[in-house]
Amino acid sequence: MGNGKSFLTAKESTVSESSVNMESISENWKEVFFKEASKGDHYKVIVKSKYDEIVQDVLRAKLSSKKKSAQQFKRLRKFDVIEIDGTNKLIAKFKDDAALKYYVPLEDMYDLLRKAHLSTGHGARDRLLKEIAMKYANVTRELINLFLSMCQSCQQKKIKRRRGLVSKPILHEEVS
Numbered sequence: 793m794g795n796g797k798s799f800l801t802a803k804e805s806t807v808s809e810s811s812v813n814m815e816s817i818s819e820n821w822k823e824v825f826f827k828e829a830s831k832g833d834h835y836k837v838i839v840k841s842k843y844d845e846i847v848q849d850v851l852r853a854k855l856s857s858k859k860k861s862a863q864q865f866k867r868l869r870k871f872d873v874i875e876i877d878g879t880n881k882l883i884a885k886f887k888d889d890a891a892l893k894y895y896v897p898l899e900d901m902y903d904l905l906r907k908a909h910l911s912t913g914h915g916a917r918d919r920l921l922k923e924i925a926m927k928y929a930n931v932t933r934e935l936i937n938l939f940l941s942m943c944q945s946c947q948q949k950k951i952k953r954r955r956g957l958v959s960k961p962i963l964h965e966e967v968s
Contacts, residue, residue: 821942822902828938829898836930843897847873847880871895884929893929904928905939914946 829837838846850873853864873880882895896904908924909915915923917936924931940946
């Protein structure tokens with residue numbers, strides 16, 4: 793012990809290895825999720841670079857006194873930007889009584905879905921969609937399905953259809 797080396801007990805070693813393993817598994821799933829979600833061409837799925845471009849365009853359009861382009865008008869009708877802790881966040885335009893809904897870049901979508909999925913106790917698609925739709929504007933059913941297909945715990949819970957006995961109707965002469 794005097795040589796400065798740290799000695800871990802078997803239990804501590806296993807715990808630290810499993811936490812590192814869980815982080816690497818999570819990162820692998822995150823990469824797979826991002827790759828699969830990027831394949832789709834859904835207008836609500838926004839990659840980080842496009843998200844930043846929209847934020848800047850909305851800010852320029854709001855501050856500009858010049859004539860706005862058609863794209864700027866379209867974006868101003870659909871989006872707004874708020875500043876939270878020094879960071880500009882893209883939000884959906886909302887009516888007076890509607891709740892504030894954020895847009896999330898695709899790169900942050902996995903973490904958002906994972907957090908919501910775990911907080912709902914491995915909730916199914918509709919439960920997860922309802923929970924997320926209260927606060928976020930661009931989470932699609934397809935993204936939720938993709939995420940749920942990657943959850944090993946949920947896949948193990950899924951009830952598999954049983955192919956059992958097929959009942960045939962009993963034909964009797966007096967029935968007709």
